[in-house]
Amino acid sequence: MATPPDQSGDELTARQQAVLDAVLALMVEQGGDVTMTAVARRASCSKESLYKWFGDRDGLLTATVRWQASRVRAGNYDRTRLDALALRDSLIRFAANWLSVISSPTSIALNRFAIAQASARGGNLGAIMLANGRFAIGERLKPVLDAGREAGLLAFDDTETAFRSFLGLVGRDVQIRLLLGDALEVVAPEIERDAARATDQFLALYGTAATAAGRNQTNA
Amino acid sequence: MATPPDQSGDELTARQQAVLDAVLALMVEQGGDVTMTAVARRASCSKESLYKWFGDRDGLLTATVRWQASRVRAGNYDRTRLDALALRDSLIRFAANWLSVISSPTSIALNRFAIAQASARGGNLGAIMLANGRFAIGERLKPVLDAGREAGLLAFDDTETAFRSFLGLVGRDVQIRLLLGDALEVVAPEIERDAARATDQFLALYGTAATAAGRNQTNA
DNA sequence: GGAGAACCGTAACGTACGGTACGGATTTTT
DNA sequence: AAAAATCCGTACCGTACGTTACGGTTCTCC
DSSP states (O other): OOOOOOTTSSSOHHHHHHHHHHHHHHHHHHTTTOOOHHHHHHHHHHHHHHHHHHHHHHHHHHHHHHHHHHTOOOOOOOOOOOHHHHHHHHHHHHHHHHHHHSHHHHHHHHHHHHHHHSSSOOOOHHHHHHTTTTHHHHHHHHHHHHHHTTTTSSSEEEHHHHHHHHHHHHHTHHHHHHHHOOOOOOOHHHHHHHHHHHHHHHHHHHHHHHGGGGGGOOOO | OOOOOOOOOOOHHHHHHHHHHHHHHHHHHHHTTOOOHHHHHHHHOOHHHHHHHSSSSHHHHHHHHHHHHHOOOOOOOOSSSSOOHHHHHHHHHHHHHHHHHTTTTHHHHHHHHHHHHHHHHSSOOHHHHOOOOOHHHHHHHHHHHHHHTTTBOOOSSSSHHHHHHHHHHHTTTHHHHHTHHHHHHOOOHHHHHHHHHHHHHHHHHHHGGGGGTOOSSSSO
């Protein structure tokens, strides 16, 4: 190979990224049994290298969370050409994407890990998860909501409050149930239907007369 | 004492209940450091007794979750004399009660524990939490919603769907943020306002013309 | 091609903790 | 009051796992 410079996301060599992927795979597959020996065996590397690269176990896990977070960056939602239909479509796409993310095995495993660590001594994994999950999507969607308000399609005083209502309508009890191990199956067509339902409910609450056009019944 | 018969919830002696309270206190205070030695020291009992009473560590934790669940039973919401105002009031009281529960330190610690355990091998704590939390309140609130529909105050096809929307509007992202360690402060007046807002939003989505009376603006 | 670094595989060490055993004190029973 | 049962406190055992150390191999760079 032609000596690929580590132009990677976070100063990580390809080898190290492979290790972090192995950690993720272990988390997803068999739960919390992420022991250093298991990681070394799974990634075919020595434990010595693990400690050299990541310091200690906590450093390895933190790097794993960061690594996963660094590639969740989904596409932005453009707010050009904003009419009622485009707004509704943007919201539906956003909702469907978020639902698929929070119901993915990786997200579930990672959140479980961060939550477990948050209960013990000062763990910053929870903060990392929130910054790259909940708050990151807020910063991406709130401009859309603001644009919708400026275009006269939405009406609200506080963008954050409106955004949180949207989150609630979309997510409902899905995440907590999945985290607690409920066998709630989340399949693609269901996600699409739920995303559309939640969006229409949101528009019913925060939309103006201009948005009533493309909206379906909410009490279906 | 006059030999109080163990009329307690689950055939537990007062001594054993004190032990379980010690476990809860440990969970809340310093997180996941619930070691058998720590429990024995905190409860001033011997480890031998712990194993005699609860079998093993898992039995102790399961008993703790059951013990806490057994006294969460909040009052039922009567559906006599159901008009628009009474329905709205019932929903607000329900929402406020649920918000205060999920934001309590005990609930947070217990859910964290159950989630951490759900990631490992067959853990039934998550199922217990769901049965006594999410599903128990569903069985208590859905009759209210059904009564509201029969009284012509609400309109929906599926009670479960309506209930889940209500849960989403009330809870939004509160629980996941608290579980991840976000310093989201949830104080009493805030809870009351959020409960009223969520209820009015729910009524805007699922109410009929008969409920429009006592409702406030939702886009505040 | 050879010196040196990086790395893999494995062995070894120390600690933490779940689980067990035992002596002595307290309570209960007869 | 004697006998039995329960229980507390502590010491002990075995294992699992985080961490370190080391021999052998591969890769890098002159």
